[in-house]
Amino acid sequence: MLKTRSTKYVLAIKEIVNKNSHLTNHDILKSLQLFYPDLSSTTVHRITDRLVKINQLQLAPVDRNNAMRFDSNLVAHDHFKCQKCDQLRDVKLPSSMISRLESLITGCKINGSLIIVGLCNNCFLKNSKKEREFI
Ligand SMILES: [Zn+2]
Ligand SMILES: [Zn+2]
Missing domain, CATH: 1.10.10.10 (Winged helix-like DNA-binding domain superfamily/Winged helix DNA-binding domain)
Known part of the structure; x- marks a missing residue:
């Protein structure tokens, strides 16, 4: 106790x-x-x-x-990770997509969670604003 x-x-x-x-x-x-x-x-x-x-x-x-x-999400899930602010978002990739990925990585089985990397909306907007300022 x-x-x-x-x-x-x-x-x-x-x-x-x-x-x-x-x-x-x-x-x-x-x-x-x-x-x-x-x-x-x-x-x-x-x-x-x-x-x-x-x-x-x-x-x-x-x-x-x-x-x-x-x-705190205890159900198996995948993540989107923003490469700028490092924030994670939960995402559940459909099994059809996992099978598609497996067919691209011949001979391998995916059994862990996946991390997709990119820019979140916030960082994407900030980035494109900055780019416009430079023009
Ligand atoms: Zn971000
Ligand atoms: Zn999560």
């Missing part, structure tokens, strides 16, 4: 990852320290580690600094 003090943190961490999925330990700490100034990075690490072990959080693709990101 977890002690009451850490239960409070466990609930807070679950809630914040549910609200904004794909957070790192550092993101979680930064957001929660506003409400819980005593919360330490060791506690956050310990809790997220435990939540992954008991399948209440999943690991998402790492961020650009190779920091672990946590996913």
Whole structure:
């Protein structure tokens, strides 16, 4: 059994990852320290580690600094990753598309989640605005 003090943190961490999925330990700490100034990075690490072990959080693709990101979406899914702002978006590729990819990669079976890389709408708009300014 977890002690009451850490239960409070466990609930807070679950809630914040549910609200904004794909957070790192550092993101979680930064957001929660506003409400819980005593919360330490060791506690956050310990809790997220435990939540992954008991399948209440999943690991998402790492961020650009190779920091672990946590996913509240526990159903198997793929990701879109913005190469500019590093944001992840959940996407579920249809099995027809997976079969098509497998036929292109002869002799291989895809059984993990895929990461599609590109620019999110926000970054795409910012980029095209910048390009226009240069003309
Ligand atoms: Zn972006
Ligand atoms: Zn995800």
